[in-house]
Amino acid sequence: MLRSELCIGCAACANACPFDAIGIVDNNKRVIHFSPEKCSNCSFECNDVCPTRAIERRPDKITLEFEYAFCLECGRRLMRTKKEAEYYAQQLLKMGEKVEFAFICDECKMKKISSVSDKYSGYLI
Known part of the structure; x- marks a missing residue:
């Protein structure tokens, strides 16, 4: 069934x-x-x-x-469906993570992560 x-x-x-x-x-x-x-x-x-x-x-x-779902940042088609992205967003929400990551391509995720880490690089000893 x-x-x-x-x-x-x-x-x-x-x-x-x-x-x-x-x-x-x-x-x-x-x-x-x-x-x-x-x-x-x-x-x-x-x-x-x-x-x-x-x-x-x-x-x-x-x-x-x-x-298909599309990246919220760059607009490229994701390799997941809209329903799949919505499902993963719910799972991320349950884990206390950022739900928008379900709707962002891997390349844009890396850009977001690296831009955050660049802001804190001055604190490294």
Whole structure:
């Protein structure tokens, strides 16, 4: 069973599936195809890796589309979907971290971190 409302489009399930029963197409959107007819005697690896527990046992035959998130700093397309970024933002919030990091590319994160560290370099002994 697949609870599509819980799926964030992270593609962890597709990477874990040993039978290619879950396909990913990356264009202007991330498209995930669930093809349970390709499932065989597996250990439900897709269930184990799903961060939101959207998949329970064998997934339904369905195609889901997800829009990508874009960096708040430079505007580049992120390699995560909007729903995925929102999920990670919630996780960061729970940990007391900066939620905007879920919506910033790695390059811009490094620039932010280095600009903060440059301000404190004078304090090093």
